[in-house]
């Protein structure tokens with residue numbers, strides 16, 4: 392849906408039609424966005440919502456998303472640079488939703504704030520972390536979140552606490568149309584050198600265990616719940632990569648898409664994958680795991696847009 396000409400004059404951010412979207416994500420494949428809007432600031436975003444009534448989706452670094460080959464209908468919002476600020480005050484860190492998780496970890500560490508270093512291992516933005524309840528090595532976004540702000544489609548801003556957000560493992564119970572704008576996190580006072588050492592350790596663990604230099608989207612599937620594992624007669628600590636490995640998933644390929652040899656829950660584009668290859672590979676694993684264990688894997692990676 393195109394924007395009415397009358398609206399264009401009121402909007403200060405950049406609008407691009409048929410914008411390459413998939414190519415700008417971590418998988419480096421997939422289609423375009425009909426309309427890409429980069430709001431200058433919150434007011435600009437609310438003006439956009441008052442003038443545009445079509446479908447809207449928002450993305451951060453696209454480190455957790457497959458954009459299907461046929462592209463995304465309607466408008467895609469990627470926040471402008473003013474949403475990327477990070478500030479600290481005592482043990483608090485305030486960040487715009489476009490701020491990279493890794494930068495927040497670094498700023499916190501430099502400021503002698505401990506407890507946020509897990510963010511250094513997650514390559515997305517704070518908006519993505521809030522939507523996904525991103526986490527690693529035993530800590531999640533919900534553990535350090537004090538509050539965040541989100542705008543709905545009417546341009547109304549909501550202030551949310553973790554309780555309001557119903558955050559569970561890689562799931563957040565906030566309406567899909569809420570766009571996160573900023574967040575406040577709380578850490579603990581700590582010697583910067585101690586925090587920095589923990590960040591180095593996280594980096595080394597990830598380098599050793601994950602294909603972080605590949606075109607990937609991180610963990611493809613969420614770990615199954617204990618109930619599913621118990622029903623399947625599996626130990627409760629079983630991880631999804633073990634199910635994938637058991638059905639021959641390590642190194643399994645469809646076209647240019649492959650499950651990483653290094654970490655078989657990471658799907659990679661070996662260079663020529665289409666989004667359809669990636670999705671078919673995932674569906675193949677879902678079928679195999681279901682047939683073998685009776686467990687339906689849940690995609691952790693978001694898949695959006697139309698097939699070709």
Ligand SMILES: Cc1cc2nc3c(=O)[nH]c(=O)nc-3n(C[C@H](O)[C@H](O)[C@H](O)COP(=O)(O)OP(=O)(O)OC[C@H]3O[C@@H](n4cnc5c(N)ncnc54)[C@H](O)[C@@H]3O)c2cc1C
Pocket residue numbers: 417448449450451452453454455456488512513514515516517518519520521522523524525526527569570571572601602603607608609610693
């Ligand atoms: C190498 C690699 C390693 C990874 N390791 C981890 C890990 O250890 N732990 C982990 O949790 N994840 C991991 N991920 C996945 C990913 O980095 C996280 O899910 C991250 O939080 C996604 O952020 P993003 O900005 O890239 O989100 P996107 O992929 O752009 O979007 C993901 C979802 O968030 C929504 N979203 C994005 N911004 C906003 C916003 N401002 N308001 C509302 N919704 C928004 C999107 O609509 C979409 O539904 C990894 C990914 C890669 C590539």
